[in-house]
Amino acid sequence: MAGWLAGRLPSDWFTGPVELTADRDEVLVVGELPALDPVPVEDAERTAAERGRIARFRESTREERIGIAREVEERWGRAVAWGARLGSTREVFTTLSVPTMTRLRQPERLVLDTLVDAGVARSRSEALAWCVALVGEHTEEWLGQLRQALTEVERVRAAGPGAGPGAAAEGA
Missing domain, CATH: 3.30.300 (GMP Synthetase; Chain A, domain 3)
Known part of the structure; x- marks a missing residue:
């Protein structure tokens, strides 16, 4: 792309x-x-x-x-x-x-409700987005390394058995 x-x-x-x-x-x-x-x-x-x-x-x-x-x-x-x-x-x-389905237990919901009650967020959805952004800020280096590793996994997977030019014909 x-x-x-x-x-x-x-x-x-x-x-x-x-x-x-x-x-x-x-x-x-x-x-x-x-x-x-x-x-x-x-x-x-x-x-x-x-x-x-x-x-x-x-x-x-x-x-x-x-x-x-x-x-x-x-x-x-x-x-x-x-x-x-x-x-x-x-x-x-x-x-x-984009709506994202998540299942949270009561302790996690209480965290979101506290953020809403304190006026940090207007809804549980906004509170969850705020939490995700905060985690992303404080772990950006680690997340970057993880993304690089995933890119390498995709490269190796694409070069693996059945990934060559005849792969589509073999699977057909």
């Missing part, structure tokens, strides 16, 4: 390769926009200028991004979300909010 997008995306959109994040449901495509010229000196002014440039990119590329997203959905069966980075500002445009 990364190679296909590298060839499919207009060359003037981003300054380099896009950052791709994919799960079973969605692909997030985030690219770096060309730098501001001139760069505002004040932090607040620079942040406002970065947000403005990202908003302009979002509006001016909307129709073409929708078309590319439809192609990705047809090809890989996943929804596409877009985002852009500029300087220290990163914004992600509409992403999916």
Whole structure:
């Protein structure tokens, strides 16, 4: 998908390769926009200028991004979300909010209810999302290593017996 997008995306959109994040449901495509010229000196002014440039990119590329997203959905069966980075500002445009079934025992539900009662979250669903984000922040290095290991497992699995060119004919 990364190679296909590298060839499919207009060359003037981003300054380099896009950052791709994919799960079973969605692909997030985030690219770096060309730098501001001139760069505002004040932090607040620079942040406002970065947000403005990202908003302009979002509006001016909307129709073409929708078309590319439809192609990705047809090809890989996943929804596409877009985002852009500029300087220290990163914004992600509409992403999916996918329901996830989970079974929790009373102690775990009490944790979620405490977060709701304390006003940290508006619902159990939001509290659970907050907990997952917090765990992700504090274990990012470990999760990165785990993702790398899974990528290697997929590579080895694809090279294994029955994965060659005649594999489809043998299974038929």
